[in-house]
Structures are given as structure tokens and as C-alpha cells.
Amino acid sequence: MNARVARALDAVTAERAENALLSVRGLTVRFRLRGGRTVAAVTDADFDLAAGECLALVGESGCGKSVLASALLGLLPANAETSGTALTDGTDLLAADEKTLARSVRGRRVGLVPQSPAAHLTPVRTVRAHLEETVRALTDTPRAGRRKAAEDAADRAAFPATHLDAYPHELSGGLAQRAATALALIGDAPLLLADEPTTGLDRDLVERTADELRRHTDDGRGLLLITHDLTAAARIADRVAVMYAGRIVEIAPAHRFFGTTGPAHPYARGLLDALPDRAFTPIPGMPPELSDLPEGCAFAARCPRATDLCATVPALRAGVACHHPERPRA
Amino acid sequence: MLELDAVTAGYTPREPVFRGASLTLAPGESVGLLGPSGCGKSTLARVAALLHRPDAGRLVLDGTEVTAWRHRAPREQRTAVGVVFQQPRTAADPRLSLADLIAEPLRATGRKAEAAARVAELAPAVGLTPELLTRRPHAVSDGQLQRACLARALSLRPRWLVCDEMTAMLDASTTAALVAAVESYRRETGAGLLAVGHDRVLLNRWCDRTVEWKDCLRTPGA
Numbered sequence: 001m002n003a004r005v006a007r008a009l010d011a012v013t014a015e016r017a018e019n020a021l022l023s024v025r026g027l028t029v030r031f032r033l034r035g036g037r038t039v040a041a042v043t044d045a046d047f048d049l050a051a052g053e054c055l056a057l058v059g060e061s062g063c064g065k066s067v068l069a070s071a072l073l074g075l076l077p078a079n080a081e082t083s084g085t086a087l088t089d090g091t092d093l094l095a096a097d098e099k100t101l102a103r104s105v106r107g108r109r110v111g112l113v114p115q116s117p118a119a120h121l122t123p124v125r126t127v128r129a130h131l132e133e134t135v136r137a138l139t140d141t142p143r144a145g146r147r148k149a150a151e152d153a154a155d156r157a158a159f160p161a162t163h164l165d166a167y168p169h170e171l172s173g174g175l176a177q178r179a180a181t182a183l184a185l186i187g188d189a190p191l192l193l194a195d196e197p198t199t200g201l202d203r204d205l206v207e208r209t210a211d212e213l214r215r216h217t218d219d220g221r222g223l224l225l226i227t228h229d230l231t232a233a234a235r236i237a238d239r240v241a242v243m244y245a246g247r248i249v250e251i252a253p254a255h256r257f258f259g260t261t262g263p264a265h266p267y268a269r270g271l272l273d274a275l276p277d278r279a280f281t282p283i284p285g286m287p288p289e290l291s292d293l294p295e296g297c298a299f300a301a302r303c304p305r306a307t308d309l310c311a312t313v314p315a316l317r318a319g320v321a322c323h324h325p326e327r328p329r330a
Numbered sequence: 331m332l333e334l335d336a337v338t339a340g341y342t343p344r345e346p347v348f349r350g351a352s353l354t355l356a357p358g359e360s361v362g363l364l365g366p367s368g369c370g371k372s373t374l375a376r377v378a379a380l381l382h383r384p385d386a387g388r389l390v391l392d393g394t395e396v397t398a399w400r401h402r403a404p405r406e407q408r409t410a411v412g413v414v415f416q417q418p419r420t421a422a423d424p425r426l427s428l429a430d431l432i433a434e435p436l437r438a439t440g441r442k443a444e445a446a447a448r449v450a451e452l453a454p455a456v457g458l459t460p461e462l463l464t465r466r467p468h469a470v471s472d473g474q475l476q477r478a479c480l481a482r483a484l485s486l487r488p489r490w491l492v493c494d495e496m497t498a499m500l501d502a503s504t505t506a507a508l509v510a511a512v513e514s515y516r517r518e519t520g521a522g523l524l525a526v527g528h529d530r531v532l533l534n535r536w537c538d539r540t541v542e543w544k545d546c547l548r549t550p551g552a
Binding site: 280 | 366367416458471472473498500502503505507517528529530531532534536
């Protein structure tokens with residue numbers, strides 16, 4: 001790549017970072033295990049997220065995408081070591097202390113739509129109690145207005161008022177998901193983080209949940225959608241980031257990624273080709289252990305295009321981290 | 331032939347999840363059963379796998395009517411059906427290594443001597459490395475654990491395989507790999523398959539035919 005193109009790309013990245021709601025640079029997470037082993041869960045993640053934009057972070061289970069989400073909310077266990085920056089509205093989420101995170105970040109700047117809403121809700125309390133408690137904790141609503149505020153919050157997430165007095169076990173998967181989304185929206189956080197919000201839901205519900213998240217994005221929020229469901233990502237994402245073995249290996253506009261051009265990284269291609277409405281062929285082999293990553297490109301062992309060059313880790317350039325990116329499909 | 335005839339089943343007396351569900355699989359046939367969550371398709375799959383005693387109706391397995399379920403079922407019938415569940419975590423004993431997990435059905439049927447050879451045969455078929463086989467469930471990913479659960483279901487060489495949302499929580503590549511492993515086993519043995527799920531695209535691609543849950547409830551001739 002010549003210097004001029006590289007400069008132009010850097011300028012685009014800088015411009016994106018300036019307008020970004022969330023700007024992540026060099027995010028790295030390491031877990032120290034007993035016996036001196038280290039798990040490289042996330043390595044050098046760079047991305048930006050703008051208001052009104054949905055960025056889908058996709059990859060197979062265990063690739064580090066949920067760890068990345070937990071790092072942004074300061075929810076990692078004690079043996080995690082984090083470096084890099086994640087700026088949102090002047091605050092570095094990775095450097096903030098627990099007090100700042102608890103009082104001004106979680107729920108207020110970053111709303112979390114959790115993976116399994118049924119486990120996220122307290123089983124002995126009604127949905128209304130959850131909502132009113134969250135209203136009390138996150139907003140200045142006077143006591144008399146909390147009931148109304150809770151009902152409004154439920155309405156925003158399309159949770160039916162008839163079920164407000166239901167307990168979590170009385171809700172279907174779809175309703176539990178909406179209750180959790182309603183809670184995430186109460187603090188009016190500009191950034192929504194959805195961690196596998198559609199796992200275990202049937203196709204109709206996946207589509208409905210995804211469309212609702214898209215609606216909240218169109219209201220001007222930024223949405224980081226973490227998912228292994230490529231169909232859901234294709235439905236609502238503006239951009240797609242593919243993660244493999246802890247690294248972001250490709251970031252591309254969704255229409256190009258899922259369209260006729262297709263992804264440039266061989267792993268991303270393999271992932272799409274595994275879909276039942278495409279070739280339905282698995283990528284050979286399995287991802288490497290995050291505690292025992294190879295020296296060079298982590299995908300080389302499974303890659304049909306690997307050469308000697310792949311003994312060094314490729315840098316993310318023009319949205320793809322590969323020594324042999326695929327040319328666009330004709 | 332696997333015949334489910336007018337099966338009524340549920341978990342509360344007199345309040346069945348569904349009434350009169352029928353489904354017939356020809357020998358070696360693969361059938362996808364499609365339905366929304368909560369409709370009862372998993373309960374029907376459990377009946378077919380001899381894991382849940384129906385309130386009414388018949389299950390005929392290769393010409394023999396099933397009269398006893400779960401541990402009461404005769405071993406010959408019980409081992410004719412292999413089953414893979416949606417959640418590998420809750421379907422795996424956390425104390426066992428993956429190798430022991432795969433060998434468990436052989437041990438339980440007094441064929442421990444064959445275990446090592448059978449595990450060595452199954453592991454590469456489902457894509458597990460020797461190193462992974464020594465680990466316990468907490469040290470592997472969902473996808474890797476589900477591979478072991480599939481190997482366990484195949485360990486007794488069942489004539490029928492019941493896959494209840496086997497891939498619902500897995501990524502595209504692992505899904506394709508598991509389906510390929512099932513299909514290669516079926517090509518080799520001629521086993522039949524009942525795949526339950528809600529992913530129409532997947533089941534249409536995978537199975538010989540797909541059946542809608544609501545069509546199972548329509549009694550023929552009624």
C-alpha cells in the first residue's frame with residue numbers, strides 16, 4: 001500500500017474518531033492464571049462507534065468478544081489486566097475507577113442489554129419493581145413520578161403494560177428480553193451494549209428483538225451488538241467487525257461484507273460460507289487456545305491462503321488484518 | 331421406522347403441553363421438525379428419545395411398541411436412539427473429562443473395554459484433538475463441548491439420532507461442522523435423524539424433509 005493511500009485512510013479513521021460516541025484504541029485484556037499462564041483474551045482492538053450507528057462484533061464463541069464488552073463496563077474479574085483506551089464523552093472507560101463507573105457510566109452512559117435476560121432479572125421481584133428501582137437509582141424523578149416513569153420506560157421498549165406486575169418466570173423469552181431492554185434504556189445512555197441479545201430466541205423473536213434494537217439506534221444511540229448470529233447482524237448492522245482469537249481481523253461496511261463483494265479476510269469468508277443458505281461448509285480445524293496463541297497470524301493454521309509471510313502478525317490496514325486478503329468476488 | 335402416533339405429553343397431570351401429535355420417520359430418513367419456542371416440539375423429541383413418558387399415544391421403534399421409558403426401557407431400545415440437547419453445559423457431567431464423557435454410554439452398558447478405541451475413532455470425526463479430550467467441560471468452549479456431546483450420542487452407534495436445537499447457540503462454522511459430522515455418521519450407518527429446531531433455513535438445508543409443528547397435530551383423516 002502506498003504512503004498516500006495510507007495517509008488518506010488514517011485521515012478517515014481520525015475523522016471517525018472525532019465524531020465517535022465511543023473510540024477504542026489498543027484495547028488489550030490479559031488474564032493471569034495460576035502457574036504463570038496468560039490468556040490473551042483481547043489484543044489491540046481499535047474501533048469507533050458513532051451516534052445512530054450499529055456496529056456488530058461477530059466471531060465464534062470464545063473469541064474474546066464478550067470479554068471486550070465486559071472490559072468497557074469495568075466488569076472483568078480481578079485477575080484481568082487491561083490496557084489501551086476507550087473514550088466516551090471525555091471519560092476513559094478503561095482508566096476510570098469503580099466509583100466513576102458505578103456513579104456515572106453504567107446505566108447512564110452505557111446501557112447493557114444482557115445475554116440471558118431471564119438470569120439478569122431478580123426472580124422474586126416484578127418487572128415493575130425492577131423498572132421503578134432503576135428509575136430511582138439512575139434519574140432524579142421524584143417519588144410520585146416513578147410509577148409513570150417506569151410505565152413510560154416499559155412502553156419505549158414495547159413491553160406490554162399488562163405484564164408489568166409479572167415475575168420474571170412468568171415471562172416468555174421475548175418479553176424478558178424487552179424487560180431487560182427497558183431497563184437498559186432508563187438512564188438514557190447514549191451508548192447501548194448488547195451482548196448476544198438474541199441467543200436462544202426463535203427466528204421471529206430474533207428478528208423482532210433485532211429490529212427493536214435498530215429502532216433505538218435510529219433514535220440517535222450508538223449500538224455495539226455482540227453476536228455470533230450473522231443473520232441478525234446482517235439485518236441491522238451498519239458496520240461489521242470480525243473477531244478471531246482476540247483480535248479484530250476485519251472491519252467493513254455491512255452492505256459490502258454481506259453483499260456481493262464479500263469480506264476480504266479469509267476467516268470472515270469462511271464464516272459466511274458456513275451459513276446454511278451459502279456453501280454450508282465448516283472452516284477446517286478449530287480456533288487456537290487464547291492461552292497458547294501461535295507467534296504469527298492466529299488463523300494461518302486453518303487458512304487456505306497461508307504462506308511464510310503469515311509467521312508475523314498482520315496489522316489492521318484498510319479494515320483488514322491479513323497478508324493475503326481476498327480480492328472482491330466478481 | 332420411528333412412529334409417533336397421537337402422542338399427548340406434558341409435565342402437569344391433565345394439562346398436557348400438546349395433544350395428539352403424530353410423526354413418522356422412514357428408516358434412514360432425516361426429518362426436520364420446525365416450530366416456535368414453547369410449542370412442545372422439544373417434549374415430543376424427548377418422547378421419541380424414550381426420555382419422557384407420554385400421557386397417551388404410541389411410540390413404535392423399528393416395529394416394536396415402546397412400553398417403558400427412561401431407565402425402565404429395555405437396553406436394546408434405549409440404546410437405539412442417541413440424543414443431543416441444546417445446552418451442552420447442562421448435558422455434561424462437570425467432573426468428567428471429555429474422553430470419559432464420550433465413553434460414558436459404553437461404560438454404562440458394560441462395554442468399557444471398547445471405550446478407548448471408540449473414543450479414538452469418534453474424536454477426529456467430530457473434530458476434537460487428543461489434548462481437548464483430557465480437559466473437563468469448564469475448560470472448553472460451548473462449541474467444543476457440543477462436539478463431545480455429539481460424539482457421546484454416537485458412541486453406541488444408534489439407529490436413530492434426535493438432535494434438539496443442537497446448534498442454536500453455536501456460530502456458523504461450528505454449526506456446519508457438527509451437521510457434517512452427523513451426516514457422515516448417517517452415510518456410514520444409515521441411521522435416521524429427527525432434528526428439532528426453529529431455524530428454517532438450516533433444517534431445509536440439512537434434512538430430507540421438514541415438518542411444521544402444527545401439521546404434526548393434525549390427525550390424519552380427522
